[in-house]
Amino acid sequence: MNAPLHIEIRGAGPDVVLLHGWALHGGMWGPWVDELSRRARLHFIDLPGHGGSRWPEGASTLRDLARAVSPHVPNGAAVLGWSLGGMVALELARSRPGDLAALVLIATTPCFLARDDWPAGMNPGVLDGFAAGLAGDYRRTLSNFLALQTWGDENAAQALRSLRANLDAHGEPDPQALVAGLGILRTADLRDALAAITVPTLVIAGERDRITPVAAGRELASRLPSARFVEVPKAGHAPFLSHPDTVRREVESFLAFLTPPPASAEKSRSEGSATEALSARSAGFTPSSGGGNTGSEFALDVRRVRDSFSQAARTYDAAAVLQATVRDELLRRLEVLRMEPAVVVDLGAGTGQASIALKRKYPGGRVVAMDIAHGMLLQARKRQTLLRRFDRVVADAAALPLGNASVDMLFSSLMLQWCNDPDRVLRECRRVLRPGGVLHFTTLGPDTLVELRKSWQAADPGHAHVNRFIDMHDLGDALVRAGFAEPVLDVERYTLTYDDARGLMRDLKEIGAHNATAGRARGLTGKSTLARMLATYEGFRRGGKLPATYEVVFAQAWCPTGPVRTKGQPGAETVIPLSQIRRRN
Secondary structure, three states, X not given: OOOOOOEEEEOOOOEEEEEXXXXXXXXXXXXXXXXXXXXXXXXXXXXXXXXXXXXXXXXXXXXXXXHHHHHHOOOOOEEEEEOHHHHHHHHHHHHOOOOOOEEEEEOOOOEOEOEOOEOOOEXXXXXXXXXXXXXXXXXXXXXXXXXXXXXXXXXXXXXXXXXXXXXXXXXXXXXXXXXXXXXXXXXXXXXXXXXXXXOOXXXXXXXXXXXXXXXXXXXXHHHOOOEEEEEEOOOOOOHHHHOXXXXXXXXXXXXXXXXXXXXXXXXXXXXXXXXXXXXXXOOOOOOXXXXXXXXXXXXXXXXXXXXXXXXXXXXXHHHOHXXXXXXXXXXXXXXXXXXXXXXXXXXXXXXXXXXXXXXXXXXXXXXXXXXXXXXXXXXXXXXXXXXXXXXXXXOOOOOOOOOOOOEEXXXXXXXXXXXXXXXXXXXXXXXXXXXXXXXXXXEEOOOOOHHHHHHHHHHOOOOOOOOEOOOHHHHHHHHXXXXXXXXXXXXXXXXXXXXXXXXXXXXXXXXXXXXXXXXXXXXXXXXXXXXXXXXXXXXXXXXXXXEEEEXXXXXXXXXXXXXXXXXXXXXXXXXXXXXXXXXOO
């Protein structure tokens, strides 16, 4: 059943595989992918029997299509699928758990035809009409199908012109493939498989789609454990052609964690500049602003953060003495909670130490280890046992690939300080928590590494070497702004001691805590500057040891189950959960 597939590869960077819809081919995506190819290595695949790919004899099911495509999908790739291609992408994710980095599903449904228990599908009579038309006027049938894809779209003419212009660019589709494709659309039903597909997923649907209604996309996203849903207003079945800028922005934003850092960020660094300090978030955090100042000298290069932690994954546990102490204390504090969460997310899971502990504590619950660094999650995978397994998802805490009100507990130890915009992260946490759910976390306070900060300020006042951290009171205000109830915060101080400052910097390097601030020195740190810093640090020596102080904020806040009044902000609103809205008699 093997047959060669036509594949075009364009661009450089992480792998993104694109799978087109029924009757078309890999060259139909339009010019918006040119911008995407500057950030990723795009694999344009003609599905079996479409474009330049031969039809494999004996193929008849969605699984057959996925098996034919699978050898050409690299491990760790993101797969972007449209319509039938989206269903193939879902089948690939189902059959290759843990192998794919992400899914982007455009105008995709898990069940194409309407059924008694699935009203969000196409009327079977429409599909019957296309099947009958293939046996008669083949060209007119395809033309009508293209018109249906754009019907109702505010930019229908633009999208239809692109589809028709590209229909035969790779040659006509094989009639066997067209008939088999309609059969697959008629019979395939992936609804029962969705709960096991944990890969981060972006679902994009057109508001006016007449082939896969927007309700199908919304339901698809709600049934996937790690999905975001985006509706494109006034768009039809091909929003990437009718609204290319909107789709491009959503896709690029969602896949940002796949993008490698610029080559300039990989320059070799001296011992001092490579391990200067643990960084946190933007210094522009103010209670009134509700957001971070990403233009600040203290703003983080998120790609550098991600890659530093990935590269340090193998050495992390041996050096993360403070992190282990804080994590264990945060776990201990869970003992006072009387709850049995069904879904627990370990946000900033690192190598999975807390994830496996959470699985032991809540054996009946589903535990998801989520981290921006893929290398960390590869290490976390090794902690699983046959009876204690947890999901692993690569994701940015500022854009969680989780449905609204889908999580009972968010556990996060020493992650928030690595985020540029804590307000945004807290809003995301509030969004995904169910009413009555809890956010249980730690972060670093402003007295963290005060000795190292002062030493670098004396040695090199023109650059940021240690970032600023959030004050406990500001953090409490941010939790209230995000809509949390009953926030409880307290501070603990920990002091690690070293024989010399190089030992501290060595530990920071081995846990991946590189200087990632915008205000860091871009060249190599000179020997004289490093020597001045080390000499200043010597002034903190006590009892023969150099201290490294960490201020750790422990926090817990609840997702409210009743109305909440957001205080102290213009335009404050009352938020009432849907569960509390009752029909008036």
